[in-house]
Amino acid sequence: MPEKTSHRSGIKLDKERCKGCMLCVEVCQRKVLEPAKGVNKKGMGYVVVAAAGKCSGCGLCVMMCPDCGIEIS
């Protein structure tokens, strides 16, 4: 499920694949991603695209994600 889509990068984060490991949040230089308040269907904490407009589409988050949860188009 795409949370939010940026006009510039089209970043999408699938909250049902996400396990909240935070490796993407840590690697993002522009603070586009942040932990969500709730949990997903699996009961896991997850990450949301909080500031899609700031995303440059560099793809570092995609490279670090162990769960193929982020897509940049």
Next chain:
Amino acid sequence: MKQAPTHYCPGCGHGIVHRLICEVLDEMNLKEKTVAVAPVGCSVLAYDYWDFDTTEAAHGRTPAVATGIKRVLPDRLVFTYQGDGDLAAIGTAEIIHSGNRGENISTIFVNNGVYGMTGGQMAPTTLIGQVSTTTPGSRRADRDGYPLKIMEMMAVLPGVVYLERTTVTSPKEVTKTKNAIKRSFEIQLAEEGFSMVEVLSPCPTYWGLDPSQSMRRIENEVVKAFPLGVIKGGDHGP
């Protein structure tokens, strides 16, 4: 990768390495001619995630199974995917003899320093001073021996053409891992012999650290026992 979410714990390195293999096979357009052999360990269900042919072998025996597959189907790309318990403990004989035979297969060796699937017991690769469920007071060299450097051991075998140790702690290291996997597959396609990529990988659950701390532990501690880089075949390959 298939659509199914993986069963791996948050921050587990298996997911990153699984994806890199898929990316390389896609870029090399090899998915239709690949046969992977999955191990026993946390990645035993790799075939649920990979969208190419994958079979499963008894614990540590993937190089033997891959040998059979490659010899019968020499036009396929055949690789084994193994953990450190699988490869460096119960499967030590298989990996060494496959390398020594110069078997034309690739091995992706995911070293997380513990037996993840069975609950975090000590592996031969566990660091001195590391706590595991079977070394609750930490691993001691005088009692438990030293971290086993399979790559350095295999470097002396003439049949082994390429060995590289990488990690997944940052985008830079992830890219190096991907390039190493690609190189290993290219060497196989060029029929040069046995090659192996060891990926130092985090196990946040059994290291008792969060995913970020686990990456830092690899950078600061694990690489001291298992130095990164090309161990054999620096100027080799297509």
